[in-house]
Amino acid sequence: MNKFSRLGFIFAAAGSAVGLGNIWKFPYITGEYGGGAFVIVYLLCIVFIGLVVFIAESYLGQTSEANVSSTFVKLSKSKNSNWKYSGFMVFGGLIILSFYSVVLGWILNYIFISFASLPESSELAGSYFNSLVSEKIELQIFFHTIIALITIFIVLRGVKEGIEKINLILMPLLGIILFGLLIYAVNLDSFSKSVEFMFSANWNKIDENALLAALGQAFFTLSLGIGTIITYAASLPKNENFIKSSLYVAIVDTIIAIIAGLIIFAFLFEAGAESSAGPGLVFISLPVIFQQWGVLGNIIAIAFFTALLFAGITSAVSMIEPPLMLFIERFNMTRKKAVVICGSIFYSLGIIALLSMSNSFKDSLTFFGKNAFDWMDFLTSSISMPIAAIMTCIFLGYFVDKNKMRDKFTQHAPKIVFDIWYFLVKYLVPFAIAILLLNKIGVIK
Numbered sequence: 024m025n026k027f028s029r030l031g032f033i034f035a036a037a038g039s040a041v042g043l044g045n046i047w048k049f050p051y052i053t054g055e056y057g058g059g060a061f062v063i064v065y066l067l068c069i070v071f072i073g074l075v076v077f078i079a080e081s082y083l084g085q086t087s088e089a090n091v092s093s094t095f096v097k098l099s100k101s102k103n104s105n106w107k108y109s110g111f112m113v114f115g116g117l118i119i120l121s122f123y124s125v126v127l128g129w130i131l132n133y134i135f136i137s138f139a140s141l142p143e144s145s146e147l148a149g150s151y152f153n154s155l156v157s158e159k160i161e162l163q164i165f166f167h168t169i170i171a172l173i174t175i176f177i178v179l180r181g182v183k184e185g186i187e188k189i190n191l192i193l194m195p196l197l198g199i200i201l202f203g204l205l206i207y208a209v210n211l212d213s214f215s216k217s218v219e220f221m222f223s224a225n226w227n228k229i230d231e232n233a234l235l236a237a238l239g240q241a242f243f244t245l246s247l248g249i250g251t252i253i254t255y256a257a258s259l260p261k262n263e264n265f266i267k268s269s270l271y272v273a274i275v276d277t278i279i280a281i282i283a284g285l286i287i288f289a290f291l292f293e294a295g296a297e298s299s300a301g302p303g304l305v306f307i308s309l310p311v312i313f314q315q316w317g318v319l320g321n322i323i324a325i326a327f328f329t330a331l332l333f334a335g336i337t338s339a340v341s342m343i344e345p346p347l348m349l350f351i352e353r354f355n356m357t358r359k360k361a362v363v364i365c366g367s368i369f370y371s372l373g374i375i376a377l378l379s380m381s382n383s384f385k386d387s388l389t390f391f392g393k394n395a396f397d398w399m400d401f402l403t404s405s406i407s408m409p410i411a412a413i414m415t416c417i418f419l420g421y422f423v424d425k426n427k428m429r430d431k432f433t434q435h436a437p438k439i440v441f442d443i444w445y446f447l448v449k450y451l452v453p454f455a456i457a458i459l460l461l462n463k464i465g466v467i468k
């Protein structure tokens with residue numbers, strides 16, 4: 024098998040982790056939950072839960088050197104072949120990719136309008152975004168198709184020539200763009216307000232919903248629960264320190280989320296806009312602010328949406344790779360055939376997702392009060408990802424040879440690291456995620 028280089032793995036895993044979750048979602052949920060206190064809760068979730076599961080997935084992949092399904096069978100003490108069904112989690116990735124690709128399509132559309140003209144008022148910005156989503160079906164299909172083709176083109180070339188290469192190119196570019204935006208933001212009068220908002224704790228808005236949002240976000244942002252990290256780590260060379268690599272990726276992901284928040288809130292406060300605008304923050308509030316800055320605003324808008332696009336593309340490829348590897352290894356397919364199958368699935372589901380928000384089709388594509396787009400989000404983020412994460416922890420805590428794990432950990436870190444990790448994986452994390460899961464499906468309120 025063609026393995027990543029050490030740096031290649033870190034770049035690819037960081038590319039997967041850093042995505043719309045950091046630059047679009049993290050700022051708006053931080054805004055909704057009032058800033059600093061939410062950031063603290065989120066950081067605790069990253070360290071004690073996200074990082075723990077990340078290390079777990081890296082261990083599994085690097086040890087098995089196989090697709091998700093075979094990983095569980097190979098590493099179970101009993102070699103029980105029923106573990107092969109754990110491979111179901113990779114379909115979560117295809118479903119996320121369906122609507123992720125639609126959102127990336129909107130972003131591509133916004134890059135184009137940033138070259139021409141940006142909306143002049145919040146009303147215009149709101150109605151522009153709403154008409155894109157509810158009326159412009161062909162346009163959305165067009166952009167979704169471009170994103171799908173880019174994704175397919177990259178993964179067709181394989182892990183080393185496709186995924187590693189694109190990440191080694193796009194991640195530094197993303198870093199440069201974000202750095203430029205940060206410099207601009209630091210020079211705004213509102214930057215200090217932004218820092219204060221992100222780092223001074225206001226506990227009023229921290230209720231159980233905030234805790235659940237922070238936990239869910241910690242999972243999503245680190246790409247856990249669909250087999251991405253297992254699959255990428257399967258291509259991490261055997262003797263590399265998977266604990267250190269995991270730590271680097273979690274740190275990079277967290278830094279980028281914080282920087283994105285600082286930039287976006289500085290922009291918002293500069294224009295006197297609300298920090299609690301929700302999902303429309305990036306598509307409605309920001310373009311109006313950019314517009315007020317004249318030509319410089321157009322340039323900043325292009326830079327900002329390009330950063331989102333780059334971050335998103337490197338995440339998109341990491342969602343399709345787990346099912347590809349599974350199909351290639353377990354069903355003996357060529358990469359080409361696997362790409363055609365997985366590509367058609369997410370492409371068609373993406374079209375259903377975007378139709379389900381259009382005026383013409385929303386009635387026929389809404390089930391039990393949720394449209395297909397929201398269902399795909401709900402079934403993955405709230406159901407399949409937490410289930411997969413619980414299963415991964417229970418597997419490692421109860422069905423894998425503890426001595427072998429300890430040996431491998433202690434090659435790279437002091438024994439205490441293993442002891443703490445093992446305790447968290449076996450007891451705390453599955454329990455915490457189970458509470459999240461039961462809450463989301465409304466069993467406990």
Ligand code: PHE
Binds near residue numbers: 043
């Ligand atoms: N971590 C990515 C983000 O923050 C999303 C993602 C989830 C990518 C699951 C891969 C797997 O946007």
Ligand code: NA
Binds near residue numbers: 039044243276
């Ligand atoms: Na992320």
